[in-house]
Amino acid sequence: MLSMEALKEYGVKTNEGLARCCNMEAFYFKMITASVNDANFAKLGKALEAHDLQEAFEAAHALKGIAGNLALDPLYDAVCEIVEPLRAREDKDYTEQYKKVMEARDKLAAII
């Protein structure tokens, strides 16, 4: 069961995220739940595998936007590490960074 305590423990700046959701807790939780299932996680994985840097950047950038808005800091930090080299279209091995993103996501999924 998702709770503010659990989110804080995970590293979420809940006051910021909640404020963006106009202090509507239920709405905030709903958005967080939706974020975990966001299609961009899979899209990012596939694009990296296919070395489609453009697509990978778009997916990572979208994830960054969501994580930022919901104040999901651990996820946000992990995504940022992958977004910036992708923005510069650095064609390198992103396995490690992608793993970190997915770990952050899984941790979040676990507390939902």
Add this chain to the structure above:
Amino acid sequence: MEIEERKFKSIGEIVGNARRQLLIVDDEEINRLILGNIMGSQYQIAYAANGAEALKYVQENYRNLSAVLLDLNMPKMDGRTLLKVMKEDQRTARIPVLVATGAKEEEVQCLREGACDFFAKPYDMPEVIRARVANAIKMTEDSHFIEVAEKDPLTGLYVRDFFYRYCEQMDRKIEGEKDAVAVDIDHFKLVNGLYGKEFGDKVLIKIAEILANMVHQYDGIVCRPNADTFLIYQPHQEDHEKHVAYLDETVNSLLGSAHIHLRVGVYECVDQTIDVVTRFDRARIACDKAKDNYSRSFEMYNESSHRQQLEAQKYISAMEEALKQREFITYYQPKYDLTGDKPRLAGAEALVRWQSRAEGGLIAPGKFIPLFEQNGLIYKLDLYIWEEVARQMKIWKQKYAVDFPISVNVSRVDLYSPHLLNEIHGIIDRNGLSYRDIALEITESVCAADTETILSVVRNLRDEGFRIEMDDFGSGYSSLNMLSKMPINVLKMDMKFFQRKAGNDEIMDAMIRLIIDFAKVMKVPVIAEGVEDKEQADYLKAVGCDMVQGYYFGRPMPADEFEKLLQQGC
């Protein structure tokens, strides 16, 4: 026009406090929903997941859309491209777009590309976003209201107040001489009446277009302050006549058979120290002058004619009050009978003088009488003078048993009044006079130039018993044949028309003799007025002139002075 509609709806929305519509464009649903949640309490929200979807929505709903909140990085047309397309389309260009940006460099870039504001990602506090959106909408709507208010909806030209403000701006921005021009369509009501209002509107729109193009070349501006008038303010141009001809030609070639006549008044090189409204008043004065002149459709404003006009207006507006304050005074100029051994006082002509308090002295009759004749006020003034004369005559008859008439002037306008006979009867009756006591002086030009109507009025007056004196005989153009039919009792000839100069003595003498002989045939006496010296007087007596009037015998004088003549019995 559709854009206008959309914006007028916005005005209605402000008044009615209805919810405005926002479009949120982001490829990420969660971001869309968060933003929608922030804005949803105050706006109606529509969503689009990419640029293409957004563009479709914007094009279909631009009338009702108050703002777009736009993410930049999106598949299928990114935010920048959407912004560009929206700004290029006149219908959608006015919709304010706020961009969500995560990087500083993007902010400036977006503002340059037409975004009106931005907000940060991750999102700012909801209040901050709401305030920014509200500001952007208000600014856009306000500026549009200004635009709607400053333009005439029919022609798209400026309306007067804004035009005047832009003229002032032009004075500051552009150095050098400027011209104020007024353009007016001759008999526009007739154009409307003959061809219908729709055609009239078409004429106005065409002229507006042509004028806008014309003045654009000279960095000028143009407005339509009212129905069929246009005002132009532009850096000084040399050849106005050429421009007017071009304008006339272009307008008529575009409008086909209906001949449109334009009148143009130009106040050149305006005095930039006087206020703008006055500058255009002057252009309009020139334009009005052009209206009176059928051979020219364009007039320049000139200072002296303006001063004359101002003076005329001053006299006209002061007249009613002057009548009430009894500022008009009757002077009497004696007439003498020459038929006896010595000249004998045998009449007088009543003449009006205006003793103006406002002017601090006498205003010459030549300055105000022609004005009052033009606008018909003379009738009031004449009635006033006649009443004065009758009142005075009553007194003099009682005191001095005066047995000659005093003559008053009758203007052309008076003769057209349907109440003239009644008024005169009233005056005679009220003062216990008979018709023999008042003579009526009517100028030859009035008698001769006018129709049977005038003649029949004069005939009626004569038949009532009034003595009709034909004034200024010799200055008009009546034929001898006409003269014989005219209902007159006296011929008055003004000596100023028979001035003897070296070499023409004989001709003048002959003419004077001719008039006197003619009068004898018609059995009417002749009065010579304007007699200024003894030589003239002796001559007139020698050739058989019956009566004289002039400075040599007596100037026009106030009643008390004339009364002294009556006392002396001469």
